[in-house]
Amino acid sequence: MALSIGIVGLPNVGKSTTFNALTDAQNAEAANYPFCTIEPNKAIVPLRDKRLDKLAEIVNPQKILHATVEFVDIAGLVKGASKGEGLGNQFLGNIRETSAIVHVVRCFEDDNVVHVNAKPDPEDDAGVINTELILADLQQLEKKIDRLSRMLKGDKKLQPIMDAAEALKVHLSAGERVASYPDRDNPACEELCEEMRFITDKKVIYAANVDEAGLAEDNDYVKTVRRIAEAEGAEVVKLCAKLEEEMTGMTNEERHEFLADAGVEESGLEQIIHKGFDALGLISYFTAGQKEVRAWTIRRGWTAPKAAGVIHTDFERGFIRAEVIAYDTYVKHNGEQGAKAAGEMRVEGKDYIVKDGDVMHFRFNV
Numbered sequence: 001m002a003l004s005i006g007i008v009g010l011p012n013v014g015k016s017t018t019f020n021a022l023t024d025a026q027n028a029e030a031a032n033y034p035f036c037t038i039e040p041n042k043a044i045v046p047l048r049d050k051r052l053d054k055l056a057e058i059v060n061p062q063k064i065l066h067a068t069v070e071f072v073d074i075a076g077l078v079k080g081a082s083k084g085e086g087l088g089n090q091f092l093g094n095i096r097e098t099s100a101i102v103h104v105v106r107c108f109e110d111d112n113v114v115h116v117n118a119k120p121d122p123e124d125d126a127g128v129i130n131t132e133l134i135l136a137d138l139q140q141l142e143k144k145i146d147r148l149s150r151m152l153k154g155d156k157k158l159q160p161i162m163d164a165a166e167a168l169k170v171h172l173s174a175g176e177r178v179a180s181y182p183d184r185d186n187p188a189c190e191e192l193c194e195e196m197r198f199i200t201d202k203k204v205i206y207a208a209n210v211d212e213a214g215l216a217e218d219n220d221y222v223k224t225v226r227r228i229a230e231a232e233g234a235e236v237v238k239l240c241a242k243l244e245e246e247m248t249g250m251t252n253e254e255r256h257e258f259l260a261d262a263g264v265e266e267s268g269l270e271q272i273i274h275k276g277f278d279a280l281g282l283i284s285y286f287t288a289g290q291k292e293v294r295a296w297t298i299r300r301g302w303t304a305p306k307a308a309g310v311i312h313t314d315f316e317r318g319f320i321r322a323e324v325i326a327y328d329t330y331v332k333h334n335g336e337q338g339a340k341a342a343g344e345m346r347v348e349g350k351d352y353i354v355k356d357g358d359v360m361h362f363r364f365n366v
Helices: 015-023 050-059 089-096 122-151 156-173 187-196 220-232 241-246 252-262 268-279 304-308 313-317 327-332 336-341
Strands: 003-008 041-046 063-065 068-073 100-106 203-209 235-239 282-288 292-299 319-325 346-348 359-364
Touching (some): 003 015, 015 100, 050 282, 100 122, 122 156, 122 187, 235 241, 241 268, 304 313, 313 319, 327 336
Parallel strands (some): 282 359
Antiparallel strands (some): 041 068
């Protein structure tokens, strides 16, 4: 299972610079003019997890495999994008395919970096993007309603979907996101949203892009972004994209030292990855052996057989049992043998709900 996050925002707010830093490579051209990203750039980024490193110290495997996140850098949107302004619908379609959205908002002043407005205005900037995303969803929904009206003549069972679509259209027309629709959990609305993959139904993380001086204490721009996010129930991460890009190619030790000098403990990009993981209800369980120590991504609440299926479908189909050691227990007893000797390895059946950090070994037969 892969987590896919789209990076959106106005032109020149730091999206491509953020993307470059995320991928530890200059995969997106960061230029001082709008629309320098012509095609969406995609990259697979490891979810750095210190627990894997600790397991590797104990097991000494041939390789370590982290869980991954796919990031998509999408060209800057402008007012009228939903009607084709700028590079318009070409990029709105790319956003629709992602699982969550990182909305980069410029929170610094620099006369040397062109902005679409005279100066940064987080409230207006975020409003432009959110309005265009709502309008894009509204256009898509109106086309669906047209199709449903024709289909209803031959299939009256579609009436609940039509009713949900009409009600959702009123909500969007009022400038509200799909995610805030009061009847979002209605089965007919649920079915409609699953099919349509509405942009404004996705989890949002606001990335307040500051200059280096803004990392220590929130400036007024960041405070505005936090207020907007709180009203939407969204997450906020403060980062300095330029500073993060400077860390490209550094070792972990160098990165920690660099961050300490800047007065922060964890990079903004690492926060984005972890918050994206959490926002979508994803967790990791581990397998640990001499060949590899590996993190596997599953949804919170999955049972042991379903979790086993991400390794191979045969594991789920022929599931017998799972041998489970909690991460802290595994470390405390210095590995599987020590945990077994202490009676701390559990045998779980098909109804077991996998916990984040479980170290697991599956028994199966097909």
